[in-house]
Amino acid sequence: MNFIVNESAQKLRGGYYTPLDLATYITRWALGGTPKTLLEPSCGDGIFVQALSEVGFSKSLSFTGFEILEAEASKARDRCRNQRLLNWSIQGEDFLGWAIGEMLGRRANFDAAIGNPPFIRYQYLAQEAQGKAEAIFKILGLPFTKHTNAWVPFVLASMALLKPGGRLGMIVPSEIIHVAHAQSLRTFLGTSCSRLMIIDPEEIWSDGTLQGAVILFAEKKKTPTDHSDGLGIIRVSGREFLNDDPGNLFNVTGRMNGKTVEGKWTRALLTTSERALLDELCERPDVHRFDQIAEVDVGIVTGANKFFLVPDETVQQFKLQAFAHPMFGRSEHCPGVIYDEQQHRENARVGNPTNFIWFQKEAVRLSKPVLEYIQLGESQSLQTRYKCRIRTPWYAVPSVYTTKIGMLKRSHDTPRLIYNRLGAFTTDTAYRIKTTVSQPEKLVYCFLNALTALSAELEGRHYGGGVLELVPTEIEKLLVPIPLSVRPEIRKLDTLVRQSNVATVLEDQNRKILGAMGIARSNQDSLLAAWLRLKNRRQRLTEEDAEGD
Numbered sequence: 001m002n003f004i005v006n007e008s009a010q011k012l013r014g015g016y017y018t019p020l021d022l023a024t025y026i027t028r029w030a031l032g033g034t035p036k037t038l039l040e041p042s043c044g045d046g047i048f049v050q051a052l053s054e055v056g057f058s059k060s061l062s063f064t065g066f067e068i069l070e071a072e073a074s075k076a077r078d079r080c081r082n083q084r085l086l087n088w089s090i091q092g093e094d095f096l097g098w099a100i101g102e103m104l105g106r107r108a109n110f111d112a113a114i115g116n117p118p119f120i121r122y123q124y125l126a127q128e129a130q131g132k133a134e135a136i137f138k139i140l141g142l143p144f145t146k147h148t149n150a151w152v153p154f155v156l157a158s159m160a161l162l163k164p165g166g167r168l169g170m171i172v173p174s175e176i177i178h179v180a181h182a183q184s185l186r187t188f189l190g191t192s193c194s195r196l197m198i199i200d201p202e203e204i205w206s207d208g209t210l211q212g213a214v215i216l217f218a219e220k221k222k223t224p225t226d227h228s229d230g231l232g233i234i235r236v237s238g239r240e241f242l243n244d245d246p247g248n249l250f251n252v253t254g255r256m257n258g259k260t261v262e263g264k265w266t267r268a269l270l271t272t273s274e275r276a277l278l279d280e281l282c283e284r285p286d287v288h289r290f291d292q293i294a295e296v297d298v299g300i301v302t303g304a305n306k307f308f309l310v311p312d313e314t315v316q317q318f319k320l321q322a323f324a325h326p327m328f329g330r331s332e333h334c335p336g337v338i339y340d341e342q343q344h345r346e347n348a349r350v351g352n353p354t355n356f357i358w359f360q361k362e363a364v365r366l367s368k369p370v371l372e373y374i375q376l377g378e379s380q381s382l383q384t385r386y387k388c389r390i391r392t393p394w395y396a397v398p399s400v401y402t403t404k405i406g407m408l409k410r411s412h413d414t415p416r417l418i419y420n421r422l423g424a425f426t427t428d429t430a431y432r433i434k435t436t437v438s439q440p441e442k443l444v445y446c447f448l449n450a451l452t453a454l455s456a457e458l459e460g461r462h463y464g465g466g467v468l469e470l471v472p473t474e475i476e477k478l479l480v481p482i483p484l485s486v487r488p489e490i491r492k493l494d495t496l497v498r499q500s501n502v503a504t505v506l507e508d509q510n511r512k513i514l515g516a517m518g519i520a521r522s523n524q525d526s527l528l529a530a531w532l533r534l535k536n537r538r539q540r541l542t543e544e545d546a547e548g549d
Contacts, residue, residue: 017044018116018171021242022205022215023051026114026169029217029246031055033167035111040065041095041154042117046076053083062087064110066095096132099157103139108163116171117154122146136160142184149173152185155216159192164222169246174200174212177233177265178461180471186265195219196231197253198265199241202542212464212540217250230257233268237542266458269537274530277523281451286483286517291476293437294405298472299329299426300356302397303387307377309353309427318373320357326424327356331408336494337444339406340421356425361396400425404440405433410469413502413535414453415460417444419490431472438482445488447480448497449509450527455479457534466539483516503532 027048030038036058040048043065052063063085067073073092080088091098102109122130123146130146136153137144140160151172159168176182177198189196199215221228232253234241241249256268256275267275281287290296302308315324326344328334333347333354347354359374366374374395377383383394391398406418406426417433419441426432435443459474470478496505510524536542 018047019205020047020050020054021239022171023047023114023116024054025242025246026171026215027051027055029169029250030112030114030167031057032247033112033165033219034058035167036060037062037110037112038064039110039113039158039161040115041099041113041158042115043067043073043076043090044116045072046079046090048114049076049079049083049085049088052085057085059086061085063089065090066098067092068094094129094132096129096136096153096157099161100132100135100139103136103157103160107161108166109161110166111163112167112169113158113162114169115154115158117151117158119173120150122148122150125150137184140188142188144184145181147181149181152182156185156188159189159218159220162220164220166220168216168218168220170216171205171213172216174214175461175463176214176216177269180461183263186263189218190228190231192220192224193218193228194221194226195229195250195255197250197255198231198233198268199249200233200235200269200537202235202237202537202540204540217246219250228257230255231265231268232256233265235537264458266534269534270458270530274526277526278454281481281519282479284481284517287451287479287481288437289476290478290480293435293480293482294443295434295436296407296472296475297403297432297434299406299428299430299432300397300400301387301428303385304377304382305329305427305429307380307382307395308357308397310355310357311351311353312348312355313351314373315355315357317369319367319369320355320373323357323359323370324355325358326354326422327426328354328406328418328424329408329427329429331411334406334408334418336498337416337448338419338421338490338494339424344422344424356427358397358400358425359393359395361393361398401432402426403432403434405435405444407431407433407475409471410467411456412467412539414448414506414531415456415468415470416497417447419444431475439488441490442482442486442488443480445490445493446482446486446513448493448505449481449513450506450524450531451514452478452480453502453506454527454531454534457531457538462538468538481513481517483513486513486516503528506531 038061044067065076067076067090070092073090077090080090122133125133133148133150133153134144136157140156155170155172162168176185197217205213232255234249234253309327309329315321328339333352344354377395382388388394402420402423402425404420406420407415408430455478456468456470459477460468460470462468496508506528510528514524
């Protein structure tokens with residue numbers, strides 16, 4: 001978990017500035033619609049004003065910018081004067097506060113909007129700014145979540161203030177494609193825009209951050225009843241695309257509507273044939289949504305994992321043997337698909353925290369060493385943490401049970417299920433899964449294949465570093481093929497996972513599982529190639545990187 005005290009001043013104000021070449025490209029797109037009025041909701045030091053000069057602009061163009069930091073606003077004003085803009089205004093105030101009044105008055109003021117809105121987490125915003133962000137959603141009638149980021153209401157308000165047929169061009173986080181907190185924005189853009197395009201780079205454009213960014217181009221409908229062509233995503237490498245006409249790229253980009261823009265935009269990363277294959281497989285009776293065949297629950301929530309998850313050394317030091325139970329919760333604990341006594345002993349041998357300390361609520365006589373361990377936790381103020389302080393006693397963890405199947409919350413290449421043969425406990429770094437239609441071994445075995453792996457890429461989310469994360473509502477949407485004729489060779493699969501790379505495992509499993517369903521090898525290979533492409537995109541691997549992996 002990130003805390004505000006640990007973040008830099010630059011990150012807290014979302015101050016990652018736009019390179020001039022990218023600003024110029026976006027400005028070329030905006031001016032291609034021959035706007036008379038142009039908005040920049042967070043103009044910083046005025047790099048987009050500089051871009052106007054690079055592109056060339058009509059003397060009648062009216063430019064309005066907003067910048068809350070006066071020192072930066074002053075730089076932007078100087079640039080306006082230097083570029084000899086005739087009609088300009090740099091407002092030294094918060095754009096969202098101003099936009100609320102304009103939106104309530106139902107005013108559409110601008111022909112185009114450009115910029116690079118601030119990337120600031122909602123919890124890092126001042127309370128007043130949080131209220132303004134929520135108000136933008138309320139005015140537009142959109143669901144709001146406190147997991148949102150400042151750039152989302154900035155884009156929403158900018159689009160709302162565009163006239164019919166107006167253009168929006170902005171640099172936004174690449175998470176716009178997949179994170180849950182941007183769903184309201186995706187829905188709003190999908191319904192209010194005639195055409196959408198995302199330019200998706202292999203590289204990270206901002207130095208000093210793991211945050212990937214994309215260029216969003218959007219064209220507002222001329223009337224609410226106009227048809228929408230939907231969304232297209234263009235993958236680019238390097239800066240060569242900047243030499244092309246952005247208007248031409250926007251016009252020739254293939255787009256998909258329907259499922260592509262209803263939820264996450266990840267389906268737009270697939271080719272037309274890949275989408276068709278996926279839709280065809282979804283209709284098969286032997287392909288199931290995960291929630292049709294299993295139930296997902298979070299692991300044990302301790303509130304202080306370092307206190308409750310300990311190595312053997314700690315158990316021995318404080319004589320905690322009566323309270324120690326086997327557990328796993330990290331990828332290094334589970335290199336295969338089976339967690340058994342042998343794997344547990346190996347984890348203990350290398351010093352991993354393999355013991356879950358479970359103090360049950362029923363009163364028991366605690367020895368002096370055990371009391372000393374509890375006091376050690378209190379000396380670290382663990383009893384004041386939210387999850388600990390709402391229970392009595394604070395060290396009695398609730399909802400402790402185990403399931404035959406576990407699944408780690410995060411994965412590097414692709415998620416896999418763990419057959420929990422030992423009956424070990426898992427913390428909230430993993431999920432507890434109960435199968436409802438098949439034996440646990442079969443679900444674990446059938447889960448590893450390219451179709452399920454691809455659906456995980458489409459349904460999951462990722463942030464800086466490229467680790468794939470799935471929450472229960474996303475796991476429930478995964479596609480899992482379970483052919484009746486397949487008998488799970490789970491021990492062989494466990495050995496294969498430990499000894500081979502993931503692509504080899506998925507290809508082998510495709511032959512056994514998808515092949516048993518009569519799915520042609522060419523289609524198996526198409527699913528594998530689509531998974532690999534999306535996985536490499538998430539991890540920001542070039543073709544050369546992937547070949548050497």
